Amino acid sequence: MEILESLKDPLIYSVKTNETKESIAKKFGVSIQNINTLGSDDLLCGDKIIIDLKVKQYHIVKPAERLEDISNKYNMSIERLKEINSITQIFVGQRLLISC
Numbered sequence: 001m002e003i004l005e006s007l008k009d010p011l012i013y014s015v016k017t018n019e020t021k022e023s024i025a026k027k028f029g030v031s032i033q034n035i036n037t038l039g040s041d042d043l044l045c046g047d048k049i050i051i052d053l054k055v056k057q058y059h060i061v062k063p064a065e066r067l068e069d070i071s072n073k074y075n076m077s078i079e080r081l082k083e084i085n086s087i088t089q090i091f092v093g094q095r096l097l098i099s100c
Contacts, residue, residue: 010036010054015047024051025075029084031057031098032075057098061090074098 013024020043025032028051036050037043059070067090071078076098082088085096 010050010052013049013051015043015045015049017045019043019045022075024049026077028053029076029080033057059096059098061092061094061096063092065090065092070096 015024021032021035021037021041024043025035028034030051030053034052034057036052037047038049040047043049057074059074061070067078067081070090071081074081081096081098087096090096
């Protein structure tokens, strides 16, 4: 992963071939709302985007939700979701950190 400029938060990232907002969000463990495409929703190879890594977003677990459902909703891996919340399982009403 190439980071052009790290300002701790946010960072400027250079888009690679075939990358989407969703794939970049998953790569950085953030939601797509944390990605600023600087006015265009169409990403092209070489475009510079801003990724806000500092924004904290939470999700409250609803009945019948699974880790897989939540990780898919926020475009992150189950492993990342478990890691940032220090969990192995979830329960209804639990507040999960989605991005930090």
